[in-house]
Amino acid sequence: MASNAAVPFWRAAGMTYITYSNICANLVRNCLKEPYKTEALTREKVHFSISKWTDGKPEKPTIRSDSPED
Amino acid sequence: MVIVPATTGQMGVLPGHVATIAELKPGVLSVHEGNETTKYFVSSGFVFIHANSFADIIAVEAVPLDQIDANLVQKGLVEFTQKLSSATTDLEKAEAQIGIDVHSALNSALTG
Numbered sequence A: 001m002a003s004n005a006a007v008p009f010w011r012a013a014g015m016t017y018i019t020y021s022n023i024c025a026n027l028v029r030n031c032l033k034e035p036y037k038t039e040a041l042t043r044e045k046v047h048f049s050i051s052k053w054t055d056g057k058p059e060k061p062t063i064r065s066d067s068p069e070d
Numbered sequence B: 001m002v003i004v005p006a007t008t009g010q011m012g013v014l015p016g017h018v019a020t021i022a023e024l025k026p027g028v029l030s031v032h033e034g035n036e037t038t039k040y041f042v043s044s045g046f047v048f049i050h051a052n053s054f055a056d057i058i059a060v061e062a063v064p065l066d067q068i069d070a071n072l073v074q075k076g077l078v079e080f081t082q083k084l085s086s087a088t089t090d091l092e093k094a095e096a097q098i099g100i101d102v103h104s105a106l107n108s109a110l111t112g
Helices: A017-029 A036-044 B070-086 B090-111
Strands: A046-050 A062-066 B002-006 B009-013 B020-024 B027-033 B036-042 B045-049 B055-059 B062-064
Touching: A017 A036, A017 B090, B009 B045, B027 B090, B036 B090, B070 B090
Parallel strands: none
Antiparallel strands: A046 A062, B002 B009, B002 B020, B002 B027, B020 B045, B027 B036, B036 B062, B045 B055
16 A cells, blocks of 8 residues: 655654654744743753663663753 | 644644644644634644544644744744755755755744
């Protein structure tokens, strides 16, 4: 059964939807007027902690904190 | 009535619309209530139209049009058009093309 839509160009280049959507959102945020722009940049911040598990036990967690400039 | 920017084109949604899930492209979402229209720019996302005449819009960013700065949009359009011509890898070309698509959509939202 043939698909009824061509593959989007970003997927053909190896990008996932979530990456595409986040890039679009960042571009829109960068085109906002102040003060909306500074509020939007706070929405881009992420802060999370990761720990790898081996042999059923977690190793020491690392904290990752991204700034909006990526 | 709501008009959503689906990837397949502008889609009008009225009460009683068949249940649908549609992917959105960067564009203007307009909500028409009586004689009033409220417009938002959505960066991308989905619209879920349920059988009970409820619709959900899922978007990472949805901003009222008056929050958009026209100068930044023009600058961005020029910057990404330039990036597309100097892009080498597929990924760079895709990123530049996304930049062009989003900024052109922002531009037509402001001028349309």
